[in-house]
Amino acid sequence: MGQGKTRRLQELRDELQQLMLEQVESLKKQTFGGLSAEDMRKQDERLKHIREVSAELMSALKDKR
Numbered sequence: 001m002g003q004g005k006t007r008r009l010q011e012l013r014d015e016l017q018q019l020m021l022e023q024v025e026s027l028k029k030q031t032f033g034g035l036s037a038e039d040m041r042k043q044d045e046r047l048k049h050i051r052e053v054s055a056e057l058m059s060a061l062k063d064k065r
Helices: 003-032 037-064
Strands: none
Touching: 003 037
């Protein structure tokens, strides 16, 4: 596999990890302190983005084989 593909896989993993950490913090805030309507909107958008990045990562890993 080329260096570009390897780098792209790492970028996707890093992005997914960051998004997941942000989502966990948001869920903690929701559980223990509540979220504003804006925070809930951001949480929903982040979840959509997590799904998109996950699908892209899975596709890239499949192509790697």
